[in-house]
Amino acid sequence: MSDSDKVKCACPDCVCRVNPNEAIQRDGRPYCGEACANGHSEGNGCGHKNCGCHG
Known part of the structure; x- marks a missing residue:
């Protein structure tokens, strides 16, 4: 994958970009990891x- x-982390x-198929999905939005997905x-x-980033 290039x-x-x-896509940009939500x-x-x-500033991270993540493969949409491997992203952590929360409320239909892609995140690069648990910290971002949980709002730090x-x-x-x-x-x-x-x-x-720290939220």
């Missing part, structure tokens, strides 16, 4: 390189 086939502060409820970032 990067052009990936977390507003996240524990204050942790997604942990992906070069991404500083």
Whole structure:
């Protein structure tokens, strides 16, 4: 899969792109990981390189 086939994580502060078939789906929106999908409820970032999101 090329990067052009990936979609942006639905977390507003996240810069990650994710394969829609492998994304964590919440309310019909794709997320790159549990932290983003859970709204960073524990204050942790997604942990992906070069991404500083924390919700």
